[in-house]
Amino acid sequence: MFLPYSRIALPRLERPDGSIRATGSTDPTGEVDWAGLADEVDGLVRQSPLQAVASVVAALIVATFLPSLHHGVELGWLFLVLAIEGVRLWISARRYYAPATRPLPWWRRAMGMLAAVHGLAWGGFLAAMVYMDVDLTHPALFLPWLAVTIAAVALGAASAWVAVSALIPLLLLPMAAPLVGVEAFDPVRGVGLGLFLIGALWAVYRLEALTHAAADARRQIAELEARYAAQAYLHSKDSDRAAAILGYINVAVAVVGRDGRLEQWNPLFAELIPALGAFDPAQDRVLLEAVLRRHYDQVGLSAADAQARIDKTLAELAPGSGVNDLKREFTAPNGRTVAVTGRRLPDDRWVLTLEDVSVARQAAADALLQASRRDPLTGLPNRVAFRRALDRTITRARQANQPVGIVVFNIGAFKDINDAFGARLGDEVLRHVAACLIAAKQEGETIGRIGSDEFAITVVTDVTKTSLAHRATTMLEAIRGRLPALPENMSLDAYAGATIFPYDDGESEVLLRSAGIALERARQEDGNGVAIFDRSMEAEQRARVAMIEDIRQDLNSQNFVYHYQPQIDLKTNELVGAEALLRWRHPERGWMSPDVFIPAAELSRLIIPLTERMIPEVCQQIVAWDRCGAPPLKVAINLSPIHLRKSDFPDLVRSMLDNSGIDPRRLEFEITESIMISDNEDARRTLSRLRDLGVCLAIDDFGTGYASIGYLRRIPVSKIKIDRSFVREAIGDQGARTIVSAIAGLGHSFRVSVVAEGVETELHAREVTALGCDIGQGYHYAAALPADEFIQWSKARVAAPANPPLIKIA
Template sequence: MPPSPSASRLDSSSESDSNVLLRLVIDAAAGMMAYFEAGTRCCRFANQAFARHYGFGPDEIIGKRPWEIMGQEGWEAIAPHMELCLRGEPVRYVRQARSPQGELREIEARVTPHLEQGVLRGAVVQVLDLSQGRSVQQQLDESEERMRLFSAATHEAILLHRDGVVLDANDALLRLIGYELEELRGKPALQHLDKEFWPMALDAMHSGRRAAYKATVRHKDGHSIPVEIDAMLMPGSKGAQDFRMVVLRDITAHQQAQAEMRFMADHDALTRLPNRWHLSDRLEQLIAKAHEEKRAVAVLSIDLKHFSAINDSLGHQAGDQVLCEVARRLCSCVHASDLVARAGSDEFIVVLAGSTGRAETELLTRQMVALLEMPYHVAAQPLVVAPAIGIAVFPEDGESVEALLRNAGAARHLAKESSHQPFQFYTPALESRASRMLNQEQLLRQSIALGGFELHYQPQVRTDNGALAGFEALVRWRHPQRGLVSPEEFVALAEARGLITAIDRWVLRQACHEACAWLAQGMPRVPVSVNMSAQEFRHPDLAIDVAAVLAETGLPAQLLHIELTESTLMHSDAQVQRTLHALQQQGVQLAIDDFGTGYSSLAYLRRHPIHQLKIDRSFVTDLTDNEDDAAIVTAIVQMARSLRLGTVAEGVETPAQLALLRQLGCEMAQGYLIAPPMPAEQLLQWQQDYCHKLQSQ
């Protein structure tokens, strides 16, 4: 049973007994404490920790001034803080100080003015050694008033009781449980402890030993607070009865931190979804249950097409907002028994635990796609994100966690490459396709590391006089098994696997080096054109990299043309515009490749610093026989002329095509009629032969 409220109380009439109690409490508390008189600056009290720290006994330090205690250097460091306090202002500061053993420690000091009826009597000094990370209980004065000053400064709650009846408590305890001191005095101490911990507390109390344990105390408003309790027997003085001091530490934040750590061990920090490790455990449990109940489980592997462009153009904070919204939308369209997890980056896994088969899974997947494709409002602008979803169904597509995730991933890769189907069910044929893609990716990575590429160059000439006007650099992959491979066969793979930047940078550097070599050999001063992936223009360092290559190779900026697609401009953002203008300011020329195949518009041509339009070969092939193609080429040439842009026709293969292009006003031509793409070492001889041919005409 809890102690009776009628138990004896602390005899507060004995001043000496109170002083002894205060000395015991303050010497038992962590940290260093002292009291300095305002007028004389003399120390009138110091606990054992403070006195020992400076090499004195508690009685020896009395009457000494601060500079006599800590030395002139130490006094000079704290004098401004002490003087500020003696003007009536509380002070807190952190500084580094050496211990008597010479160790450099970081300490926190609090200097609190002691005021009585508005008159400054002295200053209470409390020192914490932050290097040890210990909190300090602050109780210093020899009277009950000074005890209140110390106890008000500590973060630890302190309660004094005799035979289970509350004698006193500090402000920290009152704040902890929400009571006033008069509501506690004379009442059973255990009435504020949750009943399940009474036996432990009573056992410690009756045994008289020091006890440390965890419990919960009840706040006045009814909620429970987890605490660490340290209870110890304190001897009375002059025949007074012993009493117990109980120190309580609120461990709510500690428990919350531990719970958060346990949560974060198997959850994603950004989206708060289960992570890959938790996913594997849960999926294994769901598979086992589905096996027992002989039902299906569908695993959906989801990622977002071109998600990296959001990070590159709007920043990772915007990308994180999109990921969090994707997580929210996915969770909103599944049942409580299903699972949504983030596997990494922009990849999510959805496990439909209650799936009845492919038909129901397809219906839910279509709903999911529609929800994910709704606009995202990020950075004050709407964004549309296209998902790619691969689906594997237990048990026909795999009976293990690894098999289902692998097969769903293979189906997702196929969906990602499709321009019209956002999701794809796994089929056995995908496994061999995925293996081939993985093999090609590894070969491509090896070639990037070993320099397994070469450039071929196709000349461009003027249509009016046939003069050499430039060269386009075309990359070729020296495939270990198939020989030279054109970019159409590997650029899409390189873009999907994040390898295109390395290839584009190699092409840029190699083309500039070789163009400089031609100039040194006496070839005409004409530009070289290189193609850049749309992804590159969203990279904030592209213009910097181009400037570095030009400086490294010595090629004049006006002799470098960079080609980009219409889609790059159609979907341009602030970063793309900054990159294009930075390149223009360097003197680099910009050309739109395959012009006319996209949404050709005067609007974006006027907004961006474009210098040249390259008419797509599809309009040139039937130019002489198709009036529509001739009309399109005429319109492009006239539009370019009105905007003062140059024009180049690609795919010119017959003299009739060249003649008509000249008649329509197209300035330059490129194609097999002039010359096929050729290695760099053949260009000098070709140029000599071509010039001789022109002179003989």
């Protein structure tokens, strides 16, 4: 839990805890770091009341306000939580009032086991709720769960492994519950919980890092100030003048002589070492040995242990010991954590500085908690915090029978501004919008940044459709006002969508979704850029249902076909493969965008029969190309995550390969990163069986999710495809270039090919080649083509390889 320098096993002025023979944390030499272990345990003890209050209050809220909870389950679980927190407080009290009754490792194991049992109690309860199909987003369940999770993250300020012991069962059990339930596993919920777990573990890591980084910076400053003070002291012939200099410094500092005598110290040093109060520097020869002995006596250390620590400390401070720097931490009699920094001077004197780091660590924890609720750029509440505030506003409005307006704002062409002028100007635009909304805010209203370029505000006074539209228009006019950072010929555009509670009744997320639907209407219509939600806008949902029915009716027709986009070896400029992209010619509406019909097909699970009907077509097309003399191409097909949960899918692929007679290595399936992070055993088993058939596997849109090296080790892929957004921005954006280069290096370290999607120009091609990509795909070579046009393009390219034709279709 401490920085590397705190692991040196030197005697420290920490609170003792009994036996020092038990196993504890060790330094690089193998010696036990008792001071670090004591600080870790005492930090957990200090956090126990907060953990107990958070858990008990959250459990009472769940038991009181969750309507679907069975009475017996409610009482049993509530008593379990009370028992766990009671034991936690009892053990903490024992540690505080009788620390010598148990060795340090016992206290740490006890606190860790209680944290794990606490996580199991909450995680098991949430898993039971998932199994009983209770909505996890219900405020009476989600908010207490979030509070308990934040409290568990806060444990990271004292002990990262104890925090992880609580977080793992707390978040993994709800993820695993659907696997034993009767309902199909919901990948969205699973991914959400997985990301929540990753975020919580990241928060624990950041909390520990921020705490120690801040402490290290303060120690360095303290050391510099102490060094200058010591130099002034050594150059002063007047002892009184040296004392005045030490007293002026705002750092606890002391000077230890060659003979082990405390020659000078300032009042701050005496405050942190109460044992000094028993000595009079004007009359006594204050030896460090005597001060240490009195300190160890005050904290209750046995005489033998105290003498052993004193002897070791004096030996290291002695001239010629070879030790020139000391960095330690100890627990003072009042329970505060004190950091010690020591530096040997050329004349073998020592300058010691002390710093109380307890307040700083608590401040770091508070700062991290605040950062989790605020947008760092604008200082506004983030989406989670805004939703919580909106829920509270709705509750008050429902009780008072008052309406509430919700307005969502979106910046027009914000991505274009970012792309054209850089992220710095984009940040200026976001701060400008935030300032305009803050200036228009009235009492009782809340503003939040709920997306990359979206803001929201609650309106609680004079809420009618007319007044809400007027206020939204006024705020839009302020946002659209002249922004000096923009070029003179540019103006900022923005749109607003609004809805009113209770005319649009629902929870915060429902209201935000309704306002978002109105926002899309405002962007499409000519007018002032403001739209108020009404039920007619739900026609979009009905249109989606109609599209699903059209797909179902057209499933066995010839209107679904594959078009093929070539893949080019960037080093040899040869055609090496193609990606088969599904296209649909609607009987009435003509060619439909894949972005429109594929989500509807996946939502309705029609993507399963649709893809399985089309795979044999790809196999037969490979055979046809071979017959007409085309090069031996590998063809990639996109797989939906739904396919990988079908245990018979590999058998179906085997049958298709046998019927066509093609080499399995000529067929490639592309999967998304969401499959990798879902940690679904059925999916991994299906992928392994596909790879055993000889079929190649590729990860599509790599870099947009959270795939890690661990996933690449577990899933047998042979190719990763970099998302087109990074490739498109690699020209002129150093961040995007770094990402592309890093992904290429990662792929090569696993000996897999790296494909750059979205290569639209010759400049893109040269750039991704220089960054280490192996294969290019994009409009620079050709759009997705029908099978016959693809082979024509291939032959024309062979005839004129230096200038391949650029073909696009409607």
